Amino acid sequence: MSDRVQNRRSGFSISKVLMYAALFIVAVIQLFPLYWMFSFSLKDNSEIFGGNPIGLPGKWLWSNYSNALLQGNVGRYFVNSVIVTAATIILTTIIAVMASYALTRMVFKLRKPLNSFFILGLTVPLHSALLPIFVMLRNLKMVNSYWALIAPYTAFAIPMALLIFSGFMGSIPREMEEAACIDGCSIYKIFFTIILPLMKPAIATVTIFTFLQAWNELMYAVVFISDAKYKTLTVGIQSLAGQYTTEWGPIGAGLMVATIPTLIIYSIMSKKVQDSLVVGAVKG
């Protein structure tokens, strides 16, 4: 009997060791490429291609970063990405929070069908609108502009934002509106002074969700933007890689610059970022 317990216990600990080893290996597989990117972003070719492909840089070559930012134009691309992403987030939030108020709280006949209509948008792949939007932009002479990206990104972010907002708004007690009504509040005042402030957590979720989409999108960015003046990081990095085919240092620096903002946001609010993406999946 005691033997068996003993056996079980030692078997248990071996499996435990194996389990931790496996978990640790997976963690390394997930993180090592990023560490490697960081390390070669600070090296010169002779180190990358010669004696030290994996270790930390012998000499920390910050000049790779200034090369990428100035000669490689990454600074400009970064600013463009910030403009496009910020505008998309702001527009998506305003438009969706307003619409979700009408769709969850207000009373009118078309409410249900309109809700399903917007939900339809969740299943539509970006592919399906690529060419028509391109033709529209071409006719309006808006290819190569910030709006060429902001407008479609906003459109495609709205259905999900609506769902997140609607889910959240549904939990606000009706008494709030009733009390405000008795005090003689107009519908606009109710929305802006009562509902909107309560939506902060949902706005954070939508912001994260929209940020990740707009910051990382490639297909539209590649097709709609060819002028370096408007290139975002995703397209810009592609041209940087073409420009520095044999010099990995500046490319690595460019990749790091594109990644650092997401890593900062993630390290500050990893729980919130994860929750946002889970909410997205559950709703979608």
Place this chain on the structure above:
Amino acid sequence: MVDKVLGNKKAIVFFLFPALVVFIGLIIIPIIMSTYYSLQEWSGFGEGTFIGLQNYKGLLSDPIFVKAAVNSLILAIASVFIQLPISLLLALTLAKGVKFEKSLVTIYFVPVIISTVVIGQLWMKIYNPEYGILNILLKAIGLESFASEWLGDPKRALAATFIPIIWQYIGYHMLLMYAGIKSISTDIFEAAVIDGSSWWNTSMKITIPMLKPVLNVSVIFAVTGALKVFDLVYVLTGGGPAHASEVIGTYMVSTIFKGNQYGYGSAMAVFVILECFALSILVGLLFREKEEAK
């Protein structure tokens, strides 16, 4: 009184108008336009000619398109049968409570939030035949004969392109499943432990069956994600060499913007919409049927 305020027609229009304009103008009308273009032979300039379903017939007899569609399906299958089991195993392990549980969840999730362009460029370097860490690693452990030109070799390009795609989203599915397991009442697990059920047994008999709704979402995401894939393939190989790693997304973009076949490319776009739609329904049905069979 509340109803009167909440039924204010002007206000309803005010709140809904921007969303409707953007949504209809940039999603609904474009889908209709795509469908319309797909029935035409059109080079993008001047007028197109209406040719009915010719483009769709063309798709089926276009070996490159068939290859691209098959590749997307291979990715879907690989995601469901390789990626999701890994994610599930990680989620089950983490959710039973291990040291550093929260940190590990956070670490596994990191690749999800990083731009696919960055991931693509990074993996190109990993695969680099001379200086990439993959070949360096293989040499270091004496498997030099396996070292290869990964992305340039038509036989390996497809697998080499799909590995980063699968790798990137393991953490995402892990998190979905982990959150799902965490939301199952702990009483159930406690009861199982008291009954002497092992972790494996509990997982197979209780956790996974209760996780079905989440697994359903994961499978749909994995499948539709595979059909829609574009970014990583575009960055890593552009669909090459010799269309070995072509997927519908990359083939559509090159057909439209390099080949100037707007109608034909639109047929591919419509194909993807329909395919995503059909497969989501199919996956949903499969899950429901299993549930009912129980």
